[in-house]
Amino acid sequence: MTARPGRDIVSRLLLVLVLVWTLSPLLWQGITSLKPDSELMQLSPLLPSHPTLAHYRALFEHQPFHRIMLNSFGIAALTAMTALVVGALAAFPLARLPVRGKLLMLGFVLGATMFPAILTVGPLFMFMRVLGLRDTWWAVLVSHTTFALPLTIWMLANFFRELPEDLYRAARVDGCSPWQAFTRILLPLSRPGLTAAGVLAFIFSWTEFLYAFTFTATEASRTVPVAIVLFPGLHEIRWGEIAAASVVVTVPVIVLVLVFHRHIVQGLTAGALKG
Amino acid sequence: MPEVRFDRVEKRYGHRPVIRDFSLTIREGEFFTLVGPSGCGKSTVLNLVAGLEPVTSGEIYFGDRPVTYLSPKERDIAMVFQSYALYPHKTVFENLAFPLRLRRVPQGALQGEVQQVASLLGLAGLLAKKPAELSGGERQRVALGRALIREPQVFLMDEPLSNLDAQLRVQTRAEIKRLHARLKTTTLYVTHDQEEALSLSDRIAVLNKGAIQQIGTPMDIYRCPSNTFVAKFIGSPQINLVPGRLHPGPPAHLDVGPVQVALVRDPALQADSPTPANSLDVLVGIRAEDVLIQGTPESLPGHSASVVDREPAGARSWVTLRWGSAEIRAEASSDFLMPQNHSVGVAINTERLHVFDAASGARLPWIALPPKRQHGYK
Numbered sequence: 001m002t003a004r005p006g007r008d009i010v011s012r013l014l015l016v017l018v019l020v021w022t023l024s025p026l027l028w029q030g031i032t033s034l035k036p037d038s039e040l041m042q043l044s045p046l047l048p049s050h051p052t053l054a055h056y057r058a059l060f061e062h063q064p065f066h067r068i069m070l071n072s073f074g075i076a077a078l079t080a081m082t083a084l085v086v087g088a089l090a091a092f093p094l095a096r097l098p099v100r101g102k103l104l105m106l107g108f109v110l111g112a113t114m115f116p117a118i119l120t121v122g123p124l125f126m127f128m129r130v131l132g133l134r135d136t137w138w139a140v141l142v143s144h145t146t147f148a149l150p151l152t153i154w155m156l157a158n159f160f161r162e163l164p165e166d167l168y169r170a171a172r173v174d175g176c177s178p179w180q181a182f183t184r185i186l187l188p189l190s191r192p193g194l195t196a197a198g199v200l201a202f203i204f205s206w207t208e209f210l211y212a213f214t215f216t217a218t219e220a221s222r223t224v225p226v227a228i229v230l231f232p233g234l235h236e237i238r239w240g241e242i243a244a245a246s247v248v249v250t251v252p253v254i255v256l257v258l259v260f261h262r263h264i265v266q267g268l269t270a271g272a273l274k275g
Numbered sequence: 276m277p278e279v280r281f282d283r284v285e286k287r288y289g290h291r292p293v294i295r296d297f298s299l300t301i302r303e304g305e306f307f308t309l310v311g312p313s314g315c316g317k318s319t320v321l322n323l324v325a326g327l328e329p330v331t332s333g334e335i336y337f338g339d340r341p342v343t344y345l346s347p348k349e350r351d352i353a354m355v356f357q358s359y360a361l362y363p364h365k366t367v368f369e370n371l372a373f374p375l376r377l378r379r380v381p382q383g384a385l386q387g388e389v390q391q392v393a394s395l396l397g398l399a400g401l402l403a404k405k406p407a408e409l410s411g412g413e414r415q416r417v418a419l420g421r422a423l424i425r426e427p428q429v430f431l432m433d434e435p436l437s438n439l440d441a442q443l444r445v446q447t448r449a450e451i452k453r454l455h456a457r458l459k460t461t462t463l464y465v466t467h468d469q470e471e472a473l474s475l476s477d478r479i480a481v482l483n484k485g486a487i488q489q490i491g492t493p494m495d496i497y498r499c500p501s502n503t504f505v506a507k508f509i510g511s512p513q514i515n516l517v518p519g520r521l522h523p524g525p526p527a528h529l530d531v532g533p534v535q536v537a538l539v540r541d542p543a544l545q546a547d548s549p550t551p552a553n554s555l556d557v558l559v560g561i562r563a564e565d566v567l568i569q570g571t572p573e574s575l576p577g578h579s580a581s582v583v584d585r586e587p588a589g590a591r592s593w594v595t596l597r598w599g600s601a602e603i604r605a606e607a608s609s610d611f612l613m614p615q616n617h618s619v620g621v622a623i624n625t626e627r628l629h630v631f632d633a634a635s636g637a638r639l640p641w642i643a644l645p646p647k648r649q650h651g652y653k
Contacts, residue, residue: 164360166357166359169325169354170356172348173353173354173431175374175377175378177348
């Protein structure tokens with residue numbers, strides 16, 4: 001951080017470049033969402049001459065967008081919670097208990113993430129149809145959870161392993177069963193890891209498209225990304241509303257990351273630094 | 276407070292043996308220390324007693340009760356870890372109270388016991404703090420307090436002093452000794468520091484590569500090491516091991532450095548080994564304090580040595596001498612100021628020398644003839 005002004009300037013320039021690269025599409029969507037219909041397809045003016053919230057209003061008036069938001073939020077929150085509960089329960093023995101074939105199991109967990117989603121969509125669709133779960137929260141929730149779970153298990157297993165082993169051993173000697181040592185010592189100390197894993201699972205589910213698109217049919221379970229693609233437009237593509245919807249979807253994610261960013265970084269870099 | 280007994284305990288990780296044929300009885304109320312270099316398996320023994328790791332074979336008993344397959348909780352032991360392992364999210368009070376809460380001690384009694392242990396260890400003012408706010412010495416005492424608080428059957432300590440600075444270490448050592456004198460809990464203490472072992476223990480077991488080398492009181496082990504490993508490991512500075520040759524005689528005698536020493540069979544060791552027919556190569560152990568520098572070489576003919584190096588150490592100096600073809604360390608007073616290459620007279624306190632087989636390192640059952648009779652042979 002000190003001296004080397006030349007280097008400092010270069011790194012700042014690179015930073016600006018990356019920011020422009022990643023943020024400009026978002027900015028563009030933001031600008032588009034505020035433009036009146038007449039200016040949508042024109043490059044000048046770059047900024048809307050009469051900023052309008054009409055698209056946002058349309059979003060919530062012309063369609064059941066609240067319902068769709070609720071679907072997305074509910075499914076993402078439940079996915080995060082399920083992934084955390086199941087993930088923590090799976091990660092703890094993999095990290096701390098003498099389990100045979102640990103490495104093999106972790107290998108399988110990692111292997112599961114390597115299938116492209118498109119491969120499993122077909123079988124899962126049949127599965128959902130047989131169980132009568134099509135177009136319910138369950139269908140999306142289950143598929144999202146199975147997909148979020150491997151990452152959660154890996155992250156949490158790593159996090160638990162990075163907690164000093166002596167803490168677990170001390171808890172056992174003090175009279176804890178493995179379960180008590182887990183719930184009373186390991187879990188409270190794992191807040192950063194749990195937060196990071198939870199937020200990532202939430203974001204995954206919130207933005208996931210393929211499963212949600214395949215398993216939903218109506219606004220009973222449709223999620224935001226699907227809804228954006230399916231915006232009815234008979235004679236035109238309603239770019240304004242699409243842009244408005246994109247903004248509405250992105251804001252919660254940004255808020256989430258801003259609130260938890262310290263935890264997320266701590267959780268993702270577990271063990272990199274001695275705390 | 277029972278005795279702790281190991282009956283032929285073995286521990287392997289995969290095919291790698293860590294503890295081999297480990298049999299040992301720690302007496303009721305005894306302060307027993309396992310000492311050895313890092314990687315000798317001493318901490319593993321502690322984990323086996325605590326129930327944190329399963330044994331591969333053999334049995335462990337507390338008194339008459341076999342505990343080999345019991346969980347740590349059922350064994351009712353307490354342990355102090357080298358890292359202290361305080362719970363970072365709990366206050367000092369909650370750290371101390373945790374073992375009691377797990378045993379559902381009612382709130383009133385719990386408050387009292389925490390206060391009592393806190394005042395015993397001088398922690399009363401720190402109860403509301405988190406471990407991160409404490410100094411190393413304070414953390415160490417909280418760890419000790421958490422172990423003391425529920426009056427366990429057996430007290431286990433895994434290098435509890437090695438993260439403290441030198442001054443605090445000596446101070447805490449005295450504190451631990453006082454606590455043990457007061458509580459009389461059977462204690463198994465693990466350290467790599469031989470000085471700590473000598474100063475704290477009722478008895479010591481020296482471990483090397485997972486096998487017990489010797490068990491005895493600190494004095495036994497210092498005075499009569501059973502092999503070259505123990506001789507070298509215990510005592511500071513390290514014992515001199517000088518190559519020599521043993522002639523079984525009769526009369527039995529030993530050539531070491533420039534001198535010859537008359538020997539007899541050690542009456543303290545059973546002489547079950549037959550007297551060797553031929554002379555054999557040996558290592559002769561001589562502690563620095565048994566090498567006496569005495570004036571000039573002329574006063575002790577044939578016993579001269581030359582100064583190689585001097586290390587002043589406060590109250591005394593360690594002097595390295597060339598003695599025949601070997602180098603040995605001697606203890607001298609701090610005013611010993613002879614320069615390098617200066618010749619001095621050297622007398623060996625032969626009563627205290629140890630004879631080891633050069634090949635196996637095992638102690639041989641010979642001691643020097645007491646000095647009065649030594650003359651008769653000359």
